[in-house]
Amino acid sequence: MTDPRSTRKRDISAEDARQGEIILRRRWQRIVFIAGLASFVLFILFGSLVYANGFLGAGLPGK
Incomplete structure (x- = not known):
């Protein structure tokens, strides 16, 4: 049986x-971030x- 203490958070x-703290260890993680x-x-x-x-509003009537 599993020890209940080992499963505790x-x-x-x-x-x-x-x-x-943001930890980006790998190059691809830094590139994606x-x-x-x-x-x-840009958005x-x-x-x-x-x-x-x-x-x-371009092309809408009344504008």
Whole structure:
């Protein structure tokens, strides 16, 4: 039979739980992380350009 102590979850202090450290050990992990950040920035820039130039309302009646 399994020891019940070995299946218990480890208790983590509140101080340790608040430390938000991103660990990217492999090269592909760093590439995916940076690509995600860059795509988010490009999405925001593209959205602001579309909104500022009025492309969303182009071709709609009454505009």
